[in-house]
Amino acid sequence: MSNFKTILILCAGISGLLGAPALADIKIGVAAEPYPPFTSKDTTGQWVGWEIDLVKAVCAKINEKCEIVETAWDGIIPALSAKKIDVIAASMAITPKRKELIDFSTPYYQSAAVMIGAKNGDLDISPAHLAGKIIGVQVSTIHSAYLDKYFAKTSTIKTYQTQDEANQDLSAGRVDYVLANGLALDSFLSTAAECCEPKAAVPYDADVFGPGVGFGLRKEDMDMNSKLSAAIKALAEAGELEKISAKFGLSGKIELPK
Numbered sequence: 001m002s003n004f005k006t007i008l009i010l011c012a013g014i015s016g017l018l019g020a021p022a023l024a025d026i027k028i029g030v031a032a033e034p035y036p037p038f039t040s041k042d043t044t045g046q047w048v049g050w051e052i053d054l055v056k057a058v059c060a061k062i063n064e065k066c067e068i069v070e071t072a073w074d075g076i077i078p079a080l081s082a083k084k085i086d087v088i089a090a091s092m093a094i095t096p097k098r099k100e101l102i103d104f105s106t107p108y109y110q111s112a113a114v115m116i117g118a119k120n121g122d123l124d125i126s127p128a129h130l131a132g133k134i135i136g137v138q139v140s141t142i143h144s145a146y147l148d149k150y151f152a153k154t155s156t157i158k159t160y161q162t163q164d165e166a167n168q169d170l171s172a173g174r175v176d177y178v179l180a181n182g183l184a185l186d187s188f189l190s191t192a193a194e195c196c197e198p199k200a201a202v203p204y205d206a207d208v209f210g211p212g213v214g215f216g217l218r219k220e221d222m223d224m225n226s227k228l229s230a231a232i233k234a235l236a237e238a239g240e241l242e243k244i245s246a247k248f249g250l251s252g253k254i255e256l257p258k
Contacts, residue, residue: 025065026224028055029085032070033162036187037248038091050254053244054108054235055089061231074140074161077101080216087228088216091181093142095210103219106229107212108241110255112201113143114182116170116189119197125177127154134158136166136175143179146208163188171195183253212255232257 030047034040038051047068059066071079076092079085080102094104115125115135131154137144139159147157158175160166167188169175178185182201189196217225235241236257245251 026059026067026087027069027085028059028066029069029071029076029079029088029090031073031076031090033073033164035091035163035184037183037250039089050244050248050250051089051091053247054241057235057240057244058228058231061234062227072161073138077216080218083218086217086221086224090216091184091213092216093210094212094214095142095145095208097145098216102216103221103225104214104216105225106232107214107257108232108236109257110209110212111253112182112204113146113179113209114185114201115177115179115199116185116196117177117199118170118173119193119195121197123199125199125202127151130155130177132156133176134174136160136169136178138163138166138180141180142209143181146202146205147179149205149208150202167192183250212257 030039030051035049037049039047039049042048052068055066055068069085071085071090073090076085076088076090077098080088088102092098092104094107098104127150130151134156135147135151136158137147137160139161144157144159147155151157158166158169160169163180163184166175166178166180167185170178171192177199179202182198185198189198215225215228217228232241241256242251245254245256
């Protein structure tokens with residue numbers, strides 16, 4: 001009787017293992033909030049966007065199974081360090097400060113930082129002209145760092161956990177301007193054309209904006225970094241990144257690796 005029970009227990013355990021879903025090889029962390037055209041959810045709850053298609057193409061290129069894992073933006077680097085995710089794919093710019101904590105793949109895109117504000121035809125975004133104004137920005141971003149460097153002495157900087165929150169406060173008149181990735185702001189402006197308009201791109205600062213956006217990885221994952229960087233280069237040379245850009249209407253608007 002004892003042996004029979006043992007067999008039953010073993011069979012049940014094997015059945016449970018066979019019925020359990022296979023674990024993904026690589027967990028790809030994306031910011032939980034929508035960031036179109038790079039990452040957002042469709043009506044079925046599936047993640048879509050330029051960066052999602054890039055992840056799919058890269059994972060196919062390196063022959064790995066990948067899983068998208070939602071992570072709060074301000075906790076995404078700690079999640080990587082704690083091995084809750086393996087790769088950050090969240091339009092994260094490569095900066096010296098972040099490189100103190102994590103490593104990055106080769107850059108896969110670069111785009112301008114743009115200031116938007118009330119629709120009034122005033123396109124002057126110099127720090128002197130915006131003195132006394134309230135500027136909204138997402139926390140822990142290169143755009144927040146840029147405002148701290150150039151506008152904090154003359155303007156009031158208001159930070160938000162998500163880009164959507166900053167955009168909505170601009171629509172409601174609670175802030176005067178918003179600074180963010182220009183391509184991400186295009187999606188907002190397409191639905192808020194009556195209230196708001198693009199003003200201008202801010203001057204590029206290499207120390208703040210870095211060489212572009214890359215995959216974030218743990219420093220010890222050098223082999224994975226090499227694979228991802230090689231895949232990005234191969235996809236760029238084959239014209240696949242341009243095809244993804246065309247799909248999302250970004251041809252000529254986004255700077256891709258050569």
